[in-house]
Structure formats: structure tokens, C-alpha cells
Amino acid sequence: MNSLPTCLALLGWSLAVLAETRDPFPKPIEVEQDVIVVGIEEFSTLPDIGGAPAQMRTVIVEPGSGQLLVGDMAGIIYRIDEEGSATPYLDMADAKWGVAIDASWREEGLESFAFHPQFAQRATPGYGKFYTWLDSTNTQKAADFSTDSDAPSHHLLLVEWTAKAVDADQYDGGAPRELIRLEQPFRNHNGGAIAFNPVAKPSDADFGKLYVGVGDGGSGGDPLKLGQDMGSAFGKILRIDPLGDNGRNGEYGIPRDNPFVGQAGALPEIYAYGLRNPQQFAWDGDSGDMMTSDIGQGTVEEVSLVAAGDNLGWSDWEGSFRYLSAIGVDADDVRSDADVRYPFVEYDHTDSLFIRSVAVTGLQVVRGDAIPELQDLILFGELALGELFYVDADNRPNGGQAAIRRVLFDDGSGEPKTLLQLVQEKYVAREKEPPLRTDMRVGAGPSGEIYLINKYDGIVRRLLSMQ
Numbered sequence: 001m002n003s004l005p006t007c008l009a010l011l012g013w014s015l016a017v018l019a020e021t022r023d024p025f026p027k028p029i030e031v032e033q034d035v036i037v038v039g040i041e042e043f044s045t046l047p048d049i050g051g052a053p054a055q056m057r058t059v060i061v062e063p064g065s066g067q068l069l070v071g072d073m074a075g076i077i078y079r080i081d082e083e084g085s086a087t088p089y090l091d092m093a094d095a096k097w098g099v100a101i102d103a104s105w106r107e108e109g110l111e112s113f114a115f116h117p118q119f120a121q122r123a124t125p126g127y128g129k130f131y132t133w134l135d136s137t138n139t140q141k142a143a144d145f146s147t148d149s150d151a152p153s154h155h156l157l158l159v160e161w162t163a164k165a166v167d168a169d170q171y172d173g174g175a176p177r178e179l180i181r182l183e184q185p186f187r188n189h190n191g192g193a194i195a196f197n198p199v200a201k202p203s204d205a206d207f208g209k210l211y212v213g214v215g216d217g218g219s220g221g222d223p224l225k226l227g228q229d230m231g232s233a234f235g236k237i238l239r240i241d242p243l244g245d246n247g248r249n250g251e252y253g254i255p256r257d258n259p260f261v262g263q264a265g266a267l268p269e270i271y272a273y274g275l276r277n278p279q280q281f282a283w284d285g286d287s288g289d290m291m292t293s294d295i296g297q298g299t300v301e302e303v304s305l306v307a308a309g310d311n312l313g314w315s316d317w318e319g320s321f322r323y324l325s326a327i328g329v330d331a332d333d334v335r336s337d338a339d340v341r342y343p344f345v346e347y348d349h350t351d352s353l354f355i356r357s358v359a360v361t362g363l364q365v366v367r368g369d370a371i372p373e374l375q376d377l378i379l380f381g382e383l384a385l386g387e388l389f390y391v392d393a394d395n396r397p398n399g400g401q402a403a404i405r406r407v408l409f410d411d412g413s414g415e416p417k418t419l420l421q422l423v424q425e426k427y428v429a430r431e432k433e434p435p436l437r438t439d440m441r442v443g444a445g446p447s448g449e450i451y452l453i454n455k456y457d458g459i460v461r462r463l464l465s466m467q
Helices: 004-021 419-429
Strands: 036-045 056-061 068-072 076-080 086-091 110-115 129-136 154-162 177-184 194-196 210-214 236-240 270-273 278-283 290-294 300-306 321-323 329-334 345-348 360-366 377-382 387-392 405-410 441-444 450-453 459-464
Touching: 056 110, 056 441, 056 450, 068 110, 076 110, 110 194, 177 236, 210 278, 278 441, 290 360, 300 360, 300 377, 360 441, 377 441, 387 419, 419 459
Parallel strands: 036 405, 278 360
Antiparallel strands: 036 459, 056 068, 068 076, 076 086, 110 129, 129 154, 154 177, 194 210, 210 236, 236 270, 278 290, 290 300, 300 345, 321 329, 360 377, 377 387, 387 405, 441 450, 450 459
């Protein structure tokens, strides 16, 4: 048995390591330097569901009409017109659709949706088609992808809807077609974003290919070691042809230029691997580069470029640092694997700017001049506290948080605020107890406008130039 002094010495060593590895970036994010202040307005308010504000997670633009589409995790997609009036387009919770959407927890429900780039083009294969990525209690059917979990939580479904008339006020098509079903081992880290490459042209090989973000299966620390398992769909970005039929169940296609096609032991659907909980994808309209925001474990949040075949590191790495499970990350083992794509920007949970839970969210590359103050910047956010950050899109950093700067919002009061402050003020005005988080997401409009959505007050906010 160890003596007491030895035990105390070991305890002191462990605490020292813990303290060191929990603060990989001791220099804090600049709170006041180079802050950009933009205007903000309440553009639209979604109706409450069951007496609670809409829990918005996705905001995109409908091809053809250019109208804004916003998804509530309860399973409703709203179309918002130019005046900000929101009308339901599709309610996936209706029993007639058979998807049995599970929105019983804040990480469950309608995760994301995407419209085929040919949605509004008649006589094309993608006419009227859009896709939803959702959690479901419907677990009777065998999953296409599963894990070794003894007690899986629920299923994730990727389904295709086909509208008959794309200009109809409400969805007028039939029941959805199921493309992919995954057996989710845990309740959290469910499907992330799905998206089509918005800068791909019809002549490009990437046109019409659907990117599907899949979390590592949940719990904490990737207990099933799925992020680096090339035989698993979890912890990956998949790339499929939703109109093809050479996938494992015949309901989707596998693009022949996917990086792992023909590689033994690897799923041909995989485009990139080593992700924990991917939140959003973005493409740079100038360079064509793809990137993603990926929520970290307990130390580092990251935004990374993504190219075919990339390993983004998890769960061997958390951001730029070797992941050490129980004690966080090893601050001395930094970017030592040449085969890993490390983040171009990252920040740590101990930064003095954060007072509660930390999770990266949102992602937009701003190239237009709709808001000149934000032009040529990469925007990403802090999910819980409603902070919006930026880095230079033409001079991307190479990791770390030194380049991160803040965007604050002026709602007409002349006082720059965060989104959390705005949401809390709305609650006070409604004589309700203000929330401690926002669960913010970021999206772009048809002319490059930037919208902020959240899960707590049901308001879609639009950013404005102060110039």
C-alpha cells in the first residue's frame, strides 16, 4: 500500500497535470480589441409549441423563391416571407408521415434539413426534393448502420420529401422516402448538419452531393471509439448521392470519387472522419473551401477545414492537443501527427469570457457586401452564451485562439450586447425568468444577410450594417 506522503505526492502531480491540461491557451480571448458592432433587429417570431418558444436549429434559403426557411426541432419547417411572416410549410410530427420524430430533449428532434439545388428546376431529377435529418422513436426497422451498444437510445433517419408544386404554400407531396437509418447508441451527439455544396456548379462532380454530419454516438469521451473507426458511420462526415441507388440499402448512391471507395475496412460513404459533434458546414464562395464547426469534449472547441479523406483527429486529439480522457488534453503534445487535419481556429473552456458551459456553433463565410463590416470574415459562435466571433477569411489563422475577435449587437439602445443579453431582456419584458443560455445558430439569407436563431425566445434576428 502506498504511504500517505506518496499518495499526496501523486495527488499533487495529478492536480498539476489537470490544471495544466485544462488551460491550453492561457492568454484569453481579447474582449475589447477589434470588436465589430453591427445592428440587429427582430425579423420574425415563430409561434410557441406547447406553451414553449420554438427551438430553432436550422435556417437556410429555399432555392427558387429565395425565402427563408427555419426548422423547429419539434419537427416543423416554417417559410418566412420578406416581411417576416412565418407560416408552417411541413409538420413532420404529424402521425401520417410515419417518421415518429423524437423531440423529447434539447439535442433531439429535427436536427437539420437541406433542399436539393434543383428543387425549383422542373424536369430535373432533384425537382421538389428536400431532405431532413431527424431523431426518431421508430426503431422497429433494422438500422443500416449500428454499433456494439447493448442498449441503443433511438434511431437517426435521413429521409427525402418530394413536393409536387414547389410554389405551394404548404408541402403537398406524399410520405417521405427513407434513405439511411442509424442506430444511435446514446441520447446525445445526434446527427449534425446536412448540406449541399452551395458553390458547386451543375458541371461539377460535387453538384447534388449531400454532406451528412454524424456525431460520435454520444456519451462522453467517445467510449465506443467510433471517431477513428473507419468501419463505423459515427464520428464522420458522409457524402452521398441522394438520387443514386448503389448504397448498401439501394436507397442512396455512393459517389465514385469518395475518398475511401474500394478501401478495405472503410465505409465508402465516408468523406472525412475523426469528428465528435459537428454542428454546421460552410463553404467559402471565393476559394471553394469547406469547413465545419465541431463541439469539443471538455477543453477545446474547434473550427476546421475539411477536404476529402481528412482525419480531424477525434478522439485521439481534441483540437490541437492529444486527448487524455479523464484529465483533458496534454498541453505538451501539440499537432504531432502529420496525418491529422488540425483546426484553423480553436478556443478553450477556461477562457475568462465564458462563465458556463462552452460549445462552438454556427459557421458562415461572409463574402458579399450586405453587411460591409463583416465582409471577408468567417463567423462562428458560442452556442450557450450567444457570443459571435470572427477571424479573417483571407488570412486564416493556424490554430489557437489568438486571432479570435468578437461581434456585438446594437439593438438601437447604443449599448453593444451579446445575443444572450438580448434574449434575457426579452424574457424580462415578458415577465419571465431569463434563461442562462441561448443555443444560438447562424445562417445566411438570399442576399448575404446574416440571421441568428436560438432555442429560447422564438425570435429570428437579422444583422444590419451600422454604416
